[in-house]
Amino acid sequence: MIIKLKKDVDEKVILEIKEKIEELGLTVVENTSKEEIILGAIGNTKVIDIEKIKNLDGVIDVCVVKEAYKRASRKFHPEDTVIKIGDEVIIGNGKLMMIAGPCSVESEEQVIEIAKKVKASGAKFLRGGAFKPRTSPYAFQGLKYEGLEMLKKAREATGLKIVTELMSIDDLEVFEKDVDVIQIGARNMQNFDLLKKAGKLNKPILLKRGIAATIEEWLMSAEYIMSEGNSNVILCERGIRTYETTTRNTLDISAIPMIKKLSHLPIIVDPSHAAGLRWMVEPLSKAAVAIGADGLIIEVHNNPEKALCDGKQSITPDMYDDIVNRLRPIAESVDRII
Ligand code: PEP
Ligand code: MN
Numbered sequence: 001m002i003i004k005l006k007k008d009v010d011e012k013v014i015l016e017i018k019e020k021i022e023e024l025g026l027t028v029v030e031n032t033s034k035e036e037i038i039l040g041a042i043g044n045t046k047v048i049d050i051e052k053i054k055n056l057d058g059v060i061d062v063c064v065v066k067e068a069y070k071r072a073s074r075k076f077h078p079e080d081t082v083i084k085i086g087d088e089v090i091i092g093n094g095k096l097m098m099i100a101g102p103c104s105v106e107s108e109e110q111v112i113e114i115a116k117k118v119k120a121s122g123a124k125f126l127r128g129g130a131f132k133p134r135t136s137p138y139a140f141q142g143l144k145y146e147g148l149e150m151l152k153k154a155r156e157a158t159g160l161k162i163v164t165e166l167m168s169i170d171d172l173e174v175f176e177k178d179v180d181v182i183q184i185g186a187r188n189m190q191n192f193d194l195l196k197k198a199g200k201l202n203k204p205i206l207l208k209r210g211i212a213a214t215i216e217e218w219l220m221s222a223e224y225i226m227s228e229g230n231s232n233v234i235l236c237e238r239g240i241r242t243y244e245t246t247t248r249n250t251l252d253i254s255a256i257p258m259i260k261k262l263s264h265l266p267i268i269v270d271p272s273h274a275a276g277l278r279w280m281v282e283p284l285s286k287a288a289v290a291i292g293a294d295g296l297i298i299e300v301h302n303n304p305e306k307a308l309c310d311g312k313q314s315i316t317p318d319m320y321d322d323i324v325n326r327l328r329p330i331a332e333s334v335d336r337i338i
Contacts, residue, residue, distance in 0.1 A: 001045040002063050002075050005037040009058030014039070017053060024048065029071060033078040036060060040076040067262070069219040071226040072233070077264040083204050083232050085161065085180060090124070090204065091234060091266045096336050097295030099163050099268070100320055101127035102302075103310035104140065105147035108154075113302050115154040117317035121324050122338050125181065126151065126160040127297055131167045132309060133187045140308045148178055155180075163206060163297070169197050176201050186211050186238055186273075189221050199228025206297075208236045208270070211249070215258055222265060235259060235267040236297060237288075239274030248276020248313070251284050256291045268295035272313045278304065281315050282323045289330045298323075 003017060017039060018028045026043030041048065050062050065075050082092030091097040100118035105111050105128040115126045130147030132140065143150065151162045161180035166172065167188065175182050181204045188194055189210035198205050205225055209218045222233045237256060239249025251274035259267045271284035285296050301307045301314035315323070324338060331338050 001041040001048060002065055003039040003041070003053060004060040004062070005039065006058045006060060007036060009037060013056055013058045017056065021048060029076060031077045038076065038078070040070060042070045068216065069223040071231065072219045072222040072263050072265055074262060074264045079264060081231065081264045081266060083234060083266065085204065090161070091268075091294050094336050096289070096331055096338050097125065097234070097266070097268055098123045098324070098338055099125040099127045099295065099297040100300045102307065103299050103314060104129045104132055104142055104308055105150050106143070106308050108150045110302060111150050111154045112157050114300055114317060115158045115160050118300055118320055119158045119160055121317070121321040124160065125163050126154055126158070127163045127299070129165050129309070131165060131171070133165070133167055133185050134309070145174070148174065152178060166194070166198070169194055172197055176203060179203070181206050181234070184208065189213055189218065192224055195221055195224035196228050199225040199230045201230055203230070204232040204234055205230065206234045206236055208238050209240065209255070211241050213240070215255060215262070219263060222263070233265050235265050236270055237267060237274070238270035247274070247280065249274050251275065253287055253291060256288065256293050260292060266294040268297055269293045270297045272299035272310070276313045278313055278315050281313070282326070285323055285327060286330055289327055289336065290334060292334060
């Protein structure tokens with residue numbers, strides 16, 4: 001339930017409402033937008049006497065939120081979420097989050113070389129899997145902790161922040177210490193224990209959409225993280241499984257405006273895993289930026305033919321540079337900067 005209050009409402013009214021609702025066993029979240037103060041009640045709202053609250057001084061409106069996600073809902077938080085690391089805005093306020101790098105970290109030289117090149121092309125984040133969720137147990141599983149150390153070296157060498165996938169609760173502490181943005185991959189989108197633990201961290205979480213997840217299921221996964229106190233969730237549309245076989249997945253481009261309507265959380269697009277095809281990275285990136293995505297995560301490899309994972313969808317650093325240059329005017333046309 002949402003209770004909208006006037007911006008200049010007496011602080012006592014806010015406290016009174018909060019207390020009354022909390023006494024009934026519900027949780028109250030407070031958000032302030034440009035126009036109003038919003039109190040969101042979470043729990044069994046049927047026990048709340050709506051009329052009584054409506055009649056309090058300073059209350060503009062009371063409405064029931066029928067969606068199962070609450071903290072992730074735009075109704076609870078009308079303005080777009082801006083995510084910062086320290087004082088630095090990493091996403092929101094018109095700034096596109098540009099993440100680039102190899103599917104998997106393969107060696108220190110490889111990851112540092114790619115990091116330097118994508119940085120020169122405007123990326124602010126280096127991606128690279130150290131722990132890889134592979135369909136086959138016989139496929140390359142990633143360099144694990146060694147890979148993480150290589151990512152740290154690349155960060156030291158370039159200043160890029162690192163984004164990498166957390167697969168197990170066992171690695172939570174290491175990731176909390178060493179990683180700037182923690183990715184939760186498509187296959188773990190509904191690993192609820194992992195989501196709850198990620199919700200206890202004070203770190204941005206990049207939450208990829210599950211391979212066959214509906215938008216509501218995806219937002220419920222974000223809700224798991226947020227319900228534990230971490231509101232720094234970045235959603236990532238990476239294509240969904242459909243009957244189409246010419247592409248690896250089908251990029252659900254409509255998910256971007258839909259998420260923007262339903263939620264205040266930022267959404268970025270992964271054109272690499274969506275298409276599975278190198279040549280399609282550019283058109284999908286353009287579509288994503290034009291439709292209002294808040295960033296892109298792109299697989300870039302210095303030698304795609306020899307990549308240990310996802311070479312077919314990886315572009316070279318030169319291709320990345322060209323694509324970013326062609327994206328700039330599109331970004332500007334929707335008031336975004338790269
Ligand atoms: C990845 O980003 O390397 C990855 C495995 O992505 P997804 O979880 O979207 O398949
Ligand atoms: Mn990959």
